[in-house]
Amino acid sequence: MEGIEHGMVSVNGINMHIAEKGEGPVVLLLHGFPELWYSWRHQISALASHSYRAVAPDLRGFGDTDTPPSTTSYTAFHVVGDLIALIDLLGQDQIHGREGFHVFVEMIGVRFAASYPNSGGGMMEDLGW
Known part of the structure; x- marks a missing residue:
């Protein structure tokens, strides 16, 4: 996708793969099962064109992100820890989030909001979409 940077x-x-584009407040886009960052490719460009920094990671065990060998490394708390570390790495005190309507990601989203209450994790509608 044009202009989407990978790292x-x-x-x-x-080691987590992220796809990102844009500058401004961070919008964290989380894929569901069995998807990847690619599910958000159109939204990444659209958000970037509206002065947001859209960041879509491949979650733990998906795509180019590391796949820990132990099944005990895939709890919601591990994934939430990954996301909190990602937000800290991005230098953000607050993010705008949008989780897909998937049971897996909704579970992660609820745990994330409970673990990181100051994240400002709003829904896409909060962005005026």
Whole structure:
């Protein structure tokens, strides 16, 4: 996709692939099962054109992100820890979030909001979409 930058970041003991574009407040886009960052490719460009920095990671065990060998490394708390570390790495005190309507990601979203209450994790509608 044109202008979408890809990179690897070290978070919570794993290497995470992220796709991002734009400048401004961060919008964190989380994919569901069994998807990847690519699910958000159109939204990444649209958000960037509206002065947001859209960041879509491949979650733990998906795509180019590390796949820890132990099944005990895939709890919601591990994934939330990955996301909190990612937000800290991005230098953000607050993010705008949008989780897909997937049971897996909704579970992560609820745990994330409870673990990181100052994140400002709003829904896409909060952005005027």
